[in-house]
Amino acid sequence: MRTRHTLIAATALGTTLALAACSSGSGSGSDGDRLDNGDLSTVSIGIHSGWDEGIAVSHLFAAMLEDDGYSVTSEEADPGVVYTGITGGDFDLNFDMWLPTTHADYWEQYGDEMEDLGTWYDDAKLTIAVNEDAPIDSLDELADNADLFDNRLVGIEAGAGLTRITQDEAIPTYGLDDMEYVVSSTPAMLAELKGATDAGENIAVTLWRPHWAYDAYPIKDLEDPEGAMGDAEEIHTVGRTDFAADYPTLSKIIENFTLTDEQLFSLENQVFNEDGGSDPAASVRTWLDANPDFVTELKDKAGV
Known part of the structure; x- marks a missing residue:
């Protein structure tokens, strides 16, 4: 359906998001240390290379999780590699599955081995x-x-x-x-x-x-009364098998996570335009400072 190309070079986007060095095969699996909230303490995120919204949201969640004591790693790859990695346990999460059209083939192929954790954007x-x-x-x-x-x-x-x-x-x-x-x-x-x-x-x-x-x-x-550009799609977060069981608290947060147009566009603008895409981890911190109630309101909505 769509090939994505961005204004930002990919050099800054394959970096580790947080505390541990990023590597293939870094999925948390079903064993490991748990935090006081019941979640496994390590989280690995697969990110679609060149997809700005997924890059920005992945770094946003990495910052939030770091603040709550998780160890977070990430790796960028083409969508097919990311979804293969999720089903193989190399990644725990991906925040950028477009449904029902763009990633329909991937969902048909891998959906039985992934958990749909919720829709965070529907336009x-x-x-x-x-x-x-x-x-x-x-x-x-x-x-x-x-x-x-x-x-x-x-x-x-x-x-x-x-x-x-x-x-x-x-x-x-x-x-x-x-x-x-x-x-x-x-x-x-x-x-x-x-x-x-x-x-x-x-x-x-x-x-x-x-x-x-x-x-x-x-x-x-411009309005598209004939629907020539296609219908609006939803952006879903997906996780590996047993994600909800291994991350009961984080699953609730993801289930209740949504972004308005204003929030998402301002987040992307901060990362890719204002800051030039050179340090997404720092950029999302700037955005969180400008939106101090975002995390609290999200957690309140999730009841955690």
């Missing part, structure tokens, strides 16, 4: 976005107003699922064939988006939710 989708003060609100208005956007639709990488969906579905559905569809890169698209919004100019770009650009720039999604 993940592919979009076409414009500047907030653009004079249109729907994709079915774009063709008639293409000249206001210099007859250009700015896209990302050629191999991205978003590019394919836009080219094969949105453009023919809404009669956008006369617009120049600029297939470039995510950094180039974001640079054009920043330049246009800073200058107060109209621009139309392909984008996806969740993304930090929604917090960084004054933009809005």
Whole structure:
């Protein structure tokens, strides 16, 4: 469904999240020391490389868990490697399974060996976005107003699922064939988006939710009355077999964990835009300092 490319180089994203050195085969298993809350004391997180929301949330949970005395490790890999690692016991958790479409094949293949721990975001989708003060609100208005956007639709990488969906579905559905569809890169698209919004100019770009650009720039999604960009998806947290039994307290927290658009976009913006993605562990600490009630409210909701 989708290939993800980000503005941030991956060099800062394969680092250990916490107290122990990260390595393959670091899953906690069913044995080990337990904390006073009944949970195993070590947690390993598998992270999808290049998926900003999962990277940010994984580091957020790592910080929260460190503060509660857990030893946390992480490793980045492609989704297939992560899910294989979860079923093989190399990882305990993944915070970024998109359902019912994007990761449906993985769930069909590995779902019997994983536990669905809950949905934390329910509006993940592919979009076409414009500047907030653009004079249109729907994709079915774009063709008639293409000249206001210099007859250009700015896209990302050629191999991205978003590019394919836009080219094969949105453009023919809404009669956008006369617009120049600029297939470039995510950094180039974001640079054009920043330049246009800073200058107060109209621009139309392909984008996806969740993304930090929604917090960084004054933009809005165009409505998609024909559903050409696909339905919204949910982002689930999944764990290895017996996760809930090994982590009774953490399971309750994850079950009650949700992020609003405002929270998620500001978290991603802090990690990948404000701080440049160089130190996600420090960035989530900055975000937690700016949202001092977040952890307390989450724990209260979970009853732990």
